[in-house]
Amino acid sequence: MAKVKYYYDPEKLAFLKIRPRYSKRISNIILFILSSAVFGILTLFFLINTDILETPKEKIQSRELTEFKTNYLLLNKKIDLIAEVLDELEVRDNDIYRAYFNTAPIPEEQRKSGLGGINRYKSFKGLSNEALLTTTNEKVDEIAKQTAIQSRSLDDIIELAKGKEKFLASIPAIQPIKNENLKHMASGYGYRSDPFTKIKKFHAGMDFSTDVGTPIYATGDGKVIRANNRLSGYGNLIEIDHGYGYLTRYAHLSKYNVKQGQTVKRGDIIGYSGSTGRSSGPHLHYEVHYQGNVVNPINYYYGEISAKEFELLSQEANQENQSLD
Structure with a gap:
């Protein structure tokens, strides 16, 4: 009042x-x-601006929004872990896998380049969690692109590995005659005394002394490009093109076990030893050619023989004796 x-x-x-x-x-x-x-x-x-007047529905929505933000933050942590694993895989891809197969690495700018496009995330514009939604989706899109690039790279590496497997199977890597059938290494690669003229001349292969009819084995996968006696001095001759620049010759054979144009695998019997052509006794004359040049066959016997056997073979091959052809 x-x-x-x-x-x-x-x-x-x-x-x-x-x-x-x-x-x-x-x-x-x-x-x-x-x-x-x-x-x-x-x-x-x-x-x-306080919770005093919140309705039950608003309280539920508020709780859901809090859970949403928490789940997105956890998702971001998982995305970061995936990104770390992917980065490690990219390092291995460039520094190990591609280096092993002598293939150029994928440039970093190609792996990390942006996705392009204007306003790619415009649908999040104005939302209360715009920054969180945009950042998360950017990370997911970046990982998706990196994964696609890495997947294509691994497909390439698989093809390279298949090619490498074929390459390793094609290289001449075993003796053309088994040790149990070998009497001795008659003559090695290099300058040797000619059995007919007694003059030193270059001997382009290795002579394996053995009995007539001893099995001769293909030293690597390839295709028979010659199985005849039309190359002077070699007698019955087989030539195998192994691809990748490699070719092998097997001379003075008594009999063929393959035909021209036939595909062979390492270890297949391709013929039998003899003394045909310009030969002073039963043996196999074996040559290895690489990129059109004759090379020392002894450097390619790593598929079957032990280190001790290789050392003994090397000592015999390096003796300056007389060749058999």
């Missing part, structure tokens, strides 16, 4: 009530209404 104020009237010799002017009363009322409105607005703003 408002406090009543009085004043003393000397003419009436009495205390009378002080009555406020009408304008003053109106001002007070307006001031009260304004104050109440401001207070109400402030109170409403406070309540809106």
Whole structure:
């Protein structure tokens, strides 16, 4: 209740009530209404920005949003781990696999290049978690691209490995005569005394002394390109083209076991030893050619013989004796 104020009237010799002017009363009322409105607005703003007035539905949505953000943060951590594994795989791909197969590495700028496109993530624009959604999707898209590149690279490496396997099978890598059928190494690669002229001349292969009819084996996979006696001095001759620049010759044979154009595998019997052509006794003359040049066959006997056997064979081959052809 408002406090009543009085004043003393000397003419009436009495205390009378002080009555406020009408304008003053109106001002007070307006001031009260304004104050109440401001207070109400402030109170409403406070309540809106707190959980006090949240409805059950809003509380559920708020909880779901919190879970959503937590799950996205966990997803980002998993994505980072996947990216680390992928980076390690890329290092192995470039520094080990491609280096082994002598293939150029994939440039870093190709692996890490952007995906392109304008406003690729514009659908997230204006959302409350725009930054989180955009970052996560950028990481996923980058990993997807890196994975696609790495997948294609591994496909290439598989093909290279298949080619490498074929290459290793094609290289002349075994003796053309088994040790149990070999009497001795008659003559090696290099300058030797000619059995007919007794003059030193270059001997382009190795002579294996053995009985007539001893099985002769293909020393690597390849295709028979000659099985005849049309090359002077070699007698019955077989030539195998192994690909990759390699060719082998097997001379002075008594009999063929293959035909021209036939494909053979390492270890297949291709013929039998003899003494045909320019020969001073039963033996096999064996040559290895690489890129059109004759090379020392002893450097290619690593498929079957032991280190000790190779050492003994090398000592015999290096003796400056007389060849058999």
